[in-house]
Amino acid sequence: MNKTRMGLLLWFRLARVYEQNLSRSAAHLKQAGLSPPQFDILAQVHAHQPITQKELAGKLFVTKGSVTYLLKKLEEEGLVARRQTWKEKHITLTPQGLAALEAVAPGQEDFQAAQFDGLTDAEKRELLRLLRKLQKTTRQEESSCS
Template sequence: MFRKQRLPLLLWFRLARIYNKSNRMSSKYLSQWNLTVSQLDLLAQIGVHQPIAQKDLAEKLFVTKGNITHSLRILENAGFVSRKQEWRTKYIQLTDKGERLYEEVVPKQEEKQAQIFSSLTKEEQKTLLELLKKVEKNQLNRSD
C-alpha cells in the first residue's frame, strides 16, 4: 500500500530543484520587506484564517507552537500582526499594515510559484496534488 503513495524518483528530484529555485527566488523577492519565506508563510496563513489561534496556525504549518513564536514576535514587532490572549488561547490577526503587505505580496508570490511549478507535467502535478491532499487529510485526522 505504501508504494502506491510514493512519488516517482524523478519527480522527487524535480521537486527538489523546484524547491531550491523557489526558495532562492522567494528569499530575494521578500528581502525588500525584510521577510523570510517562513514569515511569509505565517503571514499568508494568518491572512486566510484570521483571527487564528496560535496552536491552529502551528498545525496548519506542520510545526509546533513553539517553532512559530519567534517568527510571530518578529512580525508583531514590525507591526504586521497583533496577538491577543483569550483565556488560554493566543489569537493572531493581521494589522492594517499586515493586511496591506498581505494584499501586495501574496498574489505576486503565488504568480511566481505558479510559474515555477508549471515546469511539472500535468501527470506530475496530478500525482503531487493527490499526495498533498493525503498528507493534509492525515494531518487533519491526527489533530482531531
C-alpha cells in the same frame, strides 16, 4: 532501473526543485522585507483570522518552535496582533499587516505560478494529479504507522 533507485531519483529531484523554488522565493520576498515563513504566517492569519497560535502552527511550513519567534518579530514590526483569550492566544493581522500582505501577495502568487511556465497546461494538470496521489499515499502510510 530498480524500484529503490527510481524512488531515490524521484525524491532527490523533488527535493532539488523544492529547494531551488524556496531559494528563488526567498530572494523575491526579501525585496518586500519578508521571509517565506513570515509571508506564510501573514497569508495563513489573513485566511483564518482570528486564529490560535496552535492552529497556526499546524498550517505552516515551519517548525512549531519557530512560530513563537516569527510571531514575536511580526508583532514587533506591527504586522500581527496577539490577544490572550483565556488560555489561548489569538492572532490577527493589523491594518499594517494587511497592507503589507496585499502589497506583496499578488506578485508572490504570480512569481510562484511562473515557476511552472515550462510545462504545458496538460503537464501541469498531470503533475498536480500525481502530487495529490503521492500526498494521499503518504498520508495513508503515516496513519498506518501511528
